[in-house]
Amino acid sequence: MPHKILIVEDNALNRALLLAVLKPEGHELLLAENGLYGIELAEREQPQLILMDVMLPGINGYDATRHLKANPATRHIPIIAITANAAPAERDRALDAGCDGYLAKPIDTRALPNQVRLFLR
Numbered sequence: 001m002p003h004k005i006l007i008v009e010d011n012a013l014n015r016a017l018l019l020a021v022l023k024p025e026g027h028e029l030l031l032a033e034n035g036l037y038g039i040e041l042a043e044r045e046q047p048q049l050i051l052m053d054v055m056l057p058g059i060n061g062y063d064a065t066r067h068l069k070a071n072p073a074t075r076h077i078p079i080i081a082i083t084a085n086a087a088p089a090e091r092d093r094a095l096d097a098g099c100d101g102y103l104a105k106p107i108d109t110r111a112l113p114n115q116v117r118l119f120l121r
Contacts, residue, residue: 002026003120006047008038008064009082010056014105018051021109022116035059039067042074049119050079051103054094062097069098078119082107 005027009015015031022029030045032038035056042050050068054061061081068074078101081094086104094102101119103112 002028003048004028004030004045005116006030006032006038006041006045006050008032008035008050008056008061009053010034011053014053014082014107017107017109018112021107021112025113025116027116035061035064038064042068042077043071046074047077049116050077051116052079052081052099054081054083054085054090062093065094065097065099080115080119 005022007015007018007029009018010033019029030041030047032041036059052061052065065079068077068079079099080101080103081099082103082105083090084105091102103115
């Protein structure tokens with residue numbers, strides 16, 4: 001069953017990778033290159049899942065997540081943090097900001113569709 005997924009990622013190669021992996025799954029994919037536009041799209045489009053890079057220009061992914069989780073209209077949307085920093089402290093920081101899950105880069109493209117499905121139930 002296709003779902004609406006918002007990808008908030010400033011790196012064009014990472015966006016292309018996520019698109020290449022998730023598009024064949026039949027999902028409707030929305031793209032934002034920064035945190036502010038990610039917030040705007042999430043509020044307007046109400047996706048079923050957000051994949052949130054944490055290092056973004058302007059408002060970072062942690063602050064964008066805090067904003068979305070503080071908003072009654074978007075707090076129900078699961079957010080998966082995506083970061084190149086795989087340290088346990090970084091995972092804790094993402095979860096403390098309100099993220100529902102955490103993926104370290106480089107993204108395991110074979111595992112990603114199943115990881116996404118877990119959050120779309």
